[in-house]
Amino acid sequence: MSTLVEIRDLWIEGRSDETWSPIINGASLTLNKGEVLGLIGESGAGKSTLGLAAMGFTRDGVRISKGSVTFDGIDLIAASAAKKRELLGKRIAYVAQSAAASFNPAHKLIDQHTEGPVQHGVMSRAESMKDGIELYRRLRLPNPEEIGFRYPHQVSGGQLQRAMTAMAMSCRPDLIIFDEPTTALDVTTQIEVLASIRDIVEQFNTAAIYITHDLAVVAQMADKIKVLLKGDEVEEADTRTMLAHPKEDYTKSLWAVRAFERPQKPAVYTGATPVVSVQNVSAAYGKIPVLHDVSFDIHEGRTVAVVGESGSGKSTTARCITGLLPPTKGVIEFDGQPLPANYKSRNKDQLRQAQMIYQMADTALNPRKSIGEIIGRPVQFYMGLTGKQKRRRVEELLDEIELPAAQYFDRLPSELSGGQKQRIGIARALAAEPKFIICDEVTSALDQLVAEGILKLLARLQDDLKLSYMFITHDLATVKAIADEVVVMKEGKVVEQGPKHDMFVPPHHPYTDLLLSSVPEMDPDWLTNLLNERGVDNIGDAAVDKMS
Amino acid sequence: MNTLLTLVLILVMVAAGGWVFRFAGQKVTGNAPAFRDMPFAVAFGYVLGACLLLFSIWYFFQPTTTEAGVPNAGVVFFRWAVQFFIIAAIAAFLFRLLGRTVGTAGSRKLFRQMPLTASFGVLVVILYAFTAIFAAWIAPHGQEEIFAKVNVLPGGNAATGGDPLHPLGTDQIGRDLLSRLIYGAQNTVGIAFVTTCLAFFLGGSLGFLAATLQGWLDQILSRAVDVLMAIPSLIFALLLMTIASAWAGSERWLLTIYMIIIIAVIDSTRVFRLARAVGLNIVVMDYIEAAKLRGEGLGYLIFKEILPNATAPLLAEFGLRFCFVFLTIASLSFLGVGIQPPLADWGTMVRDSAQFINFAAFSPLTAALPLLAAGAIALLTVGVNFVVDWMLHRSSGLKE
Numbered sequence: 001m002s003t004l005v006e007i008r009d010l011w012i013e014g015r016s017d018e019t020w021s022p023i024i025n026g027a028s029l030t031l032n033k034g035e036v037l038g039l040i041g042e043s044g045a046g047k048s049t050l051g052l053a054a055m056g057f058t059r060d061g062v063r064i065s066k067g068s069v070t071f072d073g074i075d076l077i078a079a080s081a082a083k084k085r086e087l088l089g090k091r092i093a094y095v096a097q098s099a100a101a102s103f104n105p106a107h108k109l110i111d112q113h114t115e116g117p118v119q120h121g122v123m124s125r126a127e128s129m130k131d132g133i134e135l136y137r138r139l140r141l142p143n144p145e146e147i148g149f150r151y152p153h154q155v156s157g158g159q160l161q162r163a164m165t166a167m168a169m170s171c172r173p174d175l176i177i178f179d180e181p182t183t184a185l186d187v188t189t190q191i192e193v194l195a196s197i198r199d200i201v202e203q204f205n206t207a208a209i210y211i212t213h214d215l216a217v218v219a220q221m222a223d224k225i226k227v228l229l230k231g232d233e234v235e236e237a238d239t240r241t242m243l244a245h246p247k248e249d250y251t252k253s254l255w256a257v258r259a260f261e262r263p264q265k266p267a268v269y270t271g272a273t274p275v276v277s278v279q280n281v282s283a284a285y286g287k288i289p290v291l292h293d294v295s296f297d298i299h300e301g302r303t304v305a306v307v308g309e310s311g312s313g314k315s316t317t318a319r320c321i322t323g324l325l326p327p328t329k330g331v332i333e334f335d336g337q338p339l340p341a342n343y344k345s346r347n348k349d350q351l352r353q354a355q356m357i358y359q360m361a362d363t364a365l366n367p368r369k370s371i372g373e374i375i376g377r378p379v380q381f382y383m384g385l386t387g388k389q390k391r392r393r394v395e396e397l398l399d400e401i402e403l404p405a406a407q408y409f410d411r412l413p414s415e416l417s418g419g420q421k422q423r424i425g426i427a428r429a430l431a432a433e434p435k436f437i438i439c440d441e442v443t444s445a446l447d448q449l450v451a452e453g454i455l456k457l458l459a460r461l462q463d464d465l466k467l468s469y470m471f472i473t474h475d476l477a478t479v480k481a482i483a484d485e486v487v488v489m490k491e492g493k494v495v496e497q498g499p500k501h502d503m504f505v506p507p508h509h510p511y512t513d514l515l516l517s518s519v520p521e522m523d524p525d526w527l528t529n530l531l532n533e534r535g536v537d538n539i540g541d542a543a544v545d546k547m548s
Numbered sequence: 549m550n551t552l553l554t555l556v557l558i559l560v561m562v563a564a565g566g567w568v569f570r571f572a573g574q575k576v577t578g579n580a581p582a583f584r585d586m587p588f589a590v591a592f593g594y595v596l597g598a599c600l601l602l603f604s605i606w607y608f609f610q611p612t613t614t615e616a617g618v619p620n621a622g623v624v625f626f627r628w629a630v631q632f633f634i635i636a637a638i639a640a641f642l643f644r645l646l647g648r649t650v651g652t653a654g655s656r657k658l659f660r661q662m663p664l665t666a667s668f669g670v671l672v673v674i675l676y677a678f679t680a681i682f683a684a685w686i687a688p689h690g691q692e693e694i695f696a697k698v699n700v701l702p703g704g705n706a707a708t709g710g711d712p713l714h715p716l717g718t719d720q721i722g723r724d725l726l727s728r729l730i731y732g733a734q735n736t737v738g739i740a741f742v743t744t745c746l747a748f749f750l751g752g753s754l755g756f757l758a759a760t761l762q763g764w765l766d767q768i769l770s771r772a773v774d775v776l777m778a779i780p781s782l783i784f785a786l787l788l789m790t791i792a793s794a795w796a797g798s799e800r801w802l803l804t805i806y807m808i809i810i811i812a813v814i815d816s817t818r819v820f821r822l823a824r825a826v827g828l829n830i831v832v833m834d835y836i837e838a839a840k841l842r843g844e845g846l847g848y849l850i851f852k853e854i855l856p857n858a859t860a861p862l863l864a865e866f867g868l869r870f871c872f873v874f875l876t877i878a879s880l881s882f883l884g885v886g887i888q889p890p891l892a893d894w895g896t897m898v899r900d901s902a903q904f905i906n907f908a909a910f911s912p913l914t915a916a917l918p919l920l921a922a923g924a925i926a927l928l929t930v931g932v933n934f935v936v937d938w939m940l941h942r943s944s945g946l947k948e
Contacts, residue, residue: 081585322841343841351843364834368856381842428838 004174004207005031005054010067012049012058012231023049023062024231033174034205038222038239040212040254042447043418045228047211051177054209055092056084072174090120093168097180099160103152110148113167122171135166138203139196158189162196169200176201178210182217186309186474187518194220194520195531213447215254216520219243220527227251239524253449255522262459265302265484273336274299275436275468276321276354281330283320290316291327291492296485298436301462303469305483305500307476307515313492314472318438321470322356334436352382355429359441361421365413371398371424372409378431397427401457419450426457436468443478455481476519480504488512562599566592604630624912640668666938672931676733683734689724691731691892698722701913702920708913716920719900725917728892729924735887736894737928740874743808744815747873748866751816755823756850756858759831770824773817781814782879789885800888807886811876815869822865826858860939867936871929878925897921 012024024046031037031054039047052058056069056076069076071092076084088094096102104112114128123131129148136144139162152160161181168176178197182190198221201208210221218225218239225242227234227250234248246252274297283291291313298304306314319325321332323343331338334353340346358364365374375394379385385393395405401423413421422442429437439458443451459482461467471482479486479500487497488511496509503512520526570591573583608630610623644667647659659667679686689695700717701709702725710717716725758766776784792806830836831854839853880886881895889896901918908915 080581324837324841343843346843348843351841356838356841358834358838360834364838366833366835366853366857378842381844432842 002033003030004033004035004072005029005209006068006070007050007054008068008070010050010053010069011065012046012053013063013065014049015061015063020063020065022231024053026067027228027231027233029054029226029236031175031207031209033207035224036201036208036210036222038210038212038218038225039228040215040218040225041228041234042213042449044230046231047213047228048179050228051179051209051211052094054175055088055094055177057088086120089116089173090122090171091174093171093173093176095161095164095168095176095178095181098184099164099181100152100157100184102164103160105152108149108151109155109163113148113163113170116167116170120171128170132166132170135169135200136163138200139163139166140192141166156189158185158193161185161193165193165197165200169204169206172204172206174207176206176208178208178212180212183212183214187476187520188309188514190217190520191518191527191530194527197221198527214520216522216526219522219524220520227254243522243524261481272299274333275335276470277333277336278317278321279331279333281317281320281327281332283316283325283327285316285325289328289492291320293330294489294492294494295330296487296494296497298468298470300435300468301466302484303462303471303482304485304487305471305473305479306487306489307473307479308489309474309515311491312489314474314489315440316492317489318356318440318470318472321438322354348382352432353434354436354438355432355434356438356440357422357425357429357442360445361418361425362413364425365421365428367413370410370412371416374413374424375427375431378428382432393431397431400430400461401427417450418446419453422446422450422454423457426454426461430461430465434467436470438470438472440472441474442471444473444475451478452481458482476516488515562596563592565595565599569595619910619912621909621912621915625908636668637664640664640671643667643671661942663938665934669931669934669938672927673935676737676928676931679730680733680737683730687727687730689727691723691728692890693723693727695722695724701911702916703913710913717917719897719917725897725920728897729894729920731892732894732897732921732924735891736874736877736881736925739804739808739887740870740877743812743873743877744866744870746808746812747815747869748819748862750812751819751821752823752862753850754816755820756827756854757846758820759824759827760846760849760854766824769820773820776814776817777821782876785810785814785876785880786883786885789880793885803888807877807880811873811880815873815876819862819865819869822861823858826861827854830854830857860942864936864940867932867939871932874928875925894921894925898925 007027007029010024010027011022013020014023015021027046027050029037029050039051041047049059049062053064053069054071056071056079058064064077067077071087074083074087076087079087103109110129110132113132114123114125117123117128117131118125122128132148133144136147141147141159141162147155147159147163155163165176165178165181181197182193185193194217200206208221210218212218222239224236224238226236227242227248229250234250235242235246237247242251243255246255276298278294278296281291281294282289294313294317296304306317308314316325320327323339323341323346326341332341333339334350339350343351372391372394375397376390379390379393379397383393391409394409398405398408403420403423408416408420413424416424425442442458443454446454455478458469462469469482471478473479483500485497485499486503488495488503488509490511495511496503504516506513508516517530566588570583570586570588573580573586577583604626607623607626610620612620612624612627614620641664644659644662644664647662647667648656650656651659662670695714695718697711697714697718699720700711700714702715702717703710704712704715706712714724714726716729718724719728754769758769788810789803789807792810793803796802796806836849836853839849844853877886878893878895878898881893882899884896884899886895887893898918898921901921904914904917905919906915
């Protein structure tokens with residue numbers, strides 16, 4: 001095999017606060033023709049920067065300070081802008097994380113598809129259109145003849161991601177960079193994108209750099225894996241060796257994250273009054289019904305995980321419980337007492353008892369307020385504490401979430417990392433001294449190691465304070481880690497519910513089965529086996545559709 | 549035809565120069581990336597810029613009077629402009645240097661990151677504010693004081709029709725122009741400031757209220773604002789001022805109050821639009837939802853949660869709106885329904901001496917009379933815009 005991309009001792013710097021700080025410290029990699037390299041690491045590890053550098057490209061405010069990037073014998077750092085223009089799109093292509101944000105919403109898919117080949121003179125427009133339809137077919141998009149004539153907003157996220165892969169393939173490049181192409185997708189959709197990317201890369205013998213933070217995904221896709229940590233290379237090995245015998249401690253810790261699991265708590269005796277009881281709730285946005293007859297109970301000191309794909313009504317259920325969306329039918333009881341449907345008619349104590357932690361800590365904390373003010377407000381509002389007492393209470397809460405109070409009290413949210421922000425969100429909820437907390441996808445925006453820390457913190461707080469959680473998530477690994485009971489939702493209905501240990505042992509509802517089997521496993525043969533098992537036409541959306 | 553040919557010839561030569569420049573750059577620097585990837589348009593721009601610079605230097609050193617003894621007005625005004633530009637640049641640089649060495653750590657850091665344009669803007673704003681506040685102490689004469697000498701030219705040189713007593717000359721009825729310019733700062737700028745504050749109070753609070761409550765209140769307020777905005781603002785202001793002057797009768801000061809209210813209401817519609825749009829973006833944030841679910845009242849939501857996040861765009865809008873209000877007042881005064889004489893006002897001053905601009909070709913000093921007041925307006929507008937640009941830049945790059 002001949003070498004396609006060679007990066008030697010590459011140093012990349014980014015500009016912040018008037019100085020240049022390092023992003024990549026002396027990375028090297030070699031990629032042969034037709035080979036797939038997986039780049040993994042946490043956010044800020046420099047995976048995307050390195051991936052882009054392999055195209056000879058740096059983002060604004062970023063520069064290559066040292067080293068060389070060679071693509072098929074061409075020095076990309078020294079190459080002129082004209083020379084690079086010739087290569088990019090034609091021989092090197094890029095697939096971005098969010099296809100929805102990367103497609104131009106004003107043009108049809110096929111028109112954007114043909115742009116590259118026509119511009120580079122590879123094909124005429126008509127040829128490229130025919131080829132595009134062929135690629136859509138190979139990527140198993142539904143109605144390949146017609147789907148290209150839709151606008152980006154008219155197709156689903158998974159389909160859009162595949163259309164983007166087709167676009168990257170349009171000039172038959174030698175190298176494609178995939179930058180987290182499935183991170184924003186549901187597990188069931190993720191499978192079909194993974195399968196089609198893998199197939200097409202194999203069919204055309206294209207080399208690829210696959211950037212992701214999800215180990216199980218990279219295990220399916222890559223021939224070899226490189227682990228990055230804060231711009232430094234940790235280790236590189238071929239996939240099977242890496243999975244079986246990771247050498248470095250950091251890699252081992254990444255591997256171990258998935259092992260965290262709480263022991264199942266004993267069943268609640270049947271006569272107990274649940275803290276929150278959702279009874280036959282239906283809800284609608286305007287005239288469109290979104291929830292149908294949802295019922296479940298949450299008992300003291302227990303965690304109920306609500307699982308489902310996006311659009312299944314998980315967050316809507318939470319909005320009904322908090323009173324933001326009054327249900328059209330059914331009641332929500334708190335400690336045996338019915339709660340007013342609208343939050344505006346609930347009294348201060350009812351509001352205090354049910355708190356919420358949000359998915360995006362960035363938008364959940366007011367960026368202009370200091371940590372002390374953010375946590376102090378509910379302390380003052382509900383407990384009536386002021387001055388020194390309030391400060392002492394806030395410091396206690398900061399202690400509780402394992403952040404040193406002296407250091408963080410006066411900071412603004414922008415001066416914290418993602419995991420720390422999420423901890424502040426937890427502290428704000430705790431400040432109200434609630435009995436019940438709704439956790440809405442609290443770990444899905446975080447790196448795996450950080451997410452594990454948050455889950456452990458939540459578990460400890462539950463044991464200490466007898467809290468009840470409603471844990472909304474789409475990640476079954478999280479469910480395994482923290483739930484006592486599981487509620488599976490699909491299209492606004494509860495399809496299955498029960499204790500965790502029952503849910504993970506067959507037999508279960510076919511939809512639960514589909515969800516469970518769609519979670520990537522660390523076994524490199526998992527995807528192949530799964531596809532053989534299900535049959536090519538029965539994965540992802542197709543499988544979901546068949547069920548309903 | 550001849551001029552057209554010359555122009556085309558110059559353009560072709562500049563274009564050729566651009567190509568030669570890029571080619572020479574590539575050869576001399578050994579094909580450095582800056583020259584290698586330079587588009588032709590950029591090279592053309594460099595050469596054109598260099599040509600213009602050379603022309604300006606040549607033009608600057610032309611004699612101020614022609615051989616026939618007639619003043620060469622173009623050269624005179626160009627020299628004034630260049631001299632003013634250089635002085636302003638030096639002043640801004642010195643001011644920034646001062647700011648970098650004196651003051652608290654925070655203000656020093658602010659000045660370190662400040663571009664020269666912004667420091668010029670800040671300097672202008674400070675100078676205007678100082679002049680406006682201390683007008684009574686700075687001005688050599690009163691704004692209504694009338695002297696015997698009429699139409700004295702600026703410059704203070706008796707040989708060229710000036711008078712050392714009146715460095716900027718006097719107007720048609722003999723009032724000292726320097727004093728009137730200084731008092732004008734107090735009247736025009738002061739009234740504009742009060743008006744803008746009122747417009748922001750009205751538009752801002754109603755805009756946030758509409759964004760937070762939405763529903764029918766938002767509909768009523770927004771449609772009312774649409775109706776007000778549909779009428780051309782200057783015409784509308786003129787119309788209302790005519791009505792107001794009938795109400796005010798002989799009470800001249802009342803007319804000023806009416807003017808403040810009228811302009812504030814008309815301008816508050818723009819502020820309302822901005823505040824509502826910014827507010828709507830903030831209201832959907834999870835932290836607002838968290839505050840609502842906590843049971844917070846409307847006042848807390850608007851002033852403690854929304855307002856702190858809207859300050860950057862509102863502050864920028866304040867600068868721009870201030871300029872518009874200021875220009876509206878000057879226009880109204882120019883049209884005769886704004887600030888009433890004998891109060892000094894820049895708009896009125898421009899109107900009173902407007903016809904002198906016709907003498908520019910024969911006596912540049914005479915033409916300087918209307919230019920002084922107009923320049924005072926222009927300078928403040930430019931200065932405020934520099935500051936606003938900088939603030940917008942800072943607030944947009946806040947997330948780095």
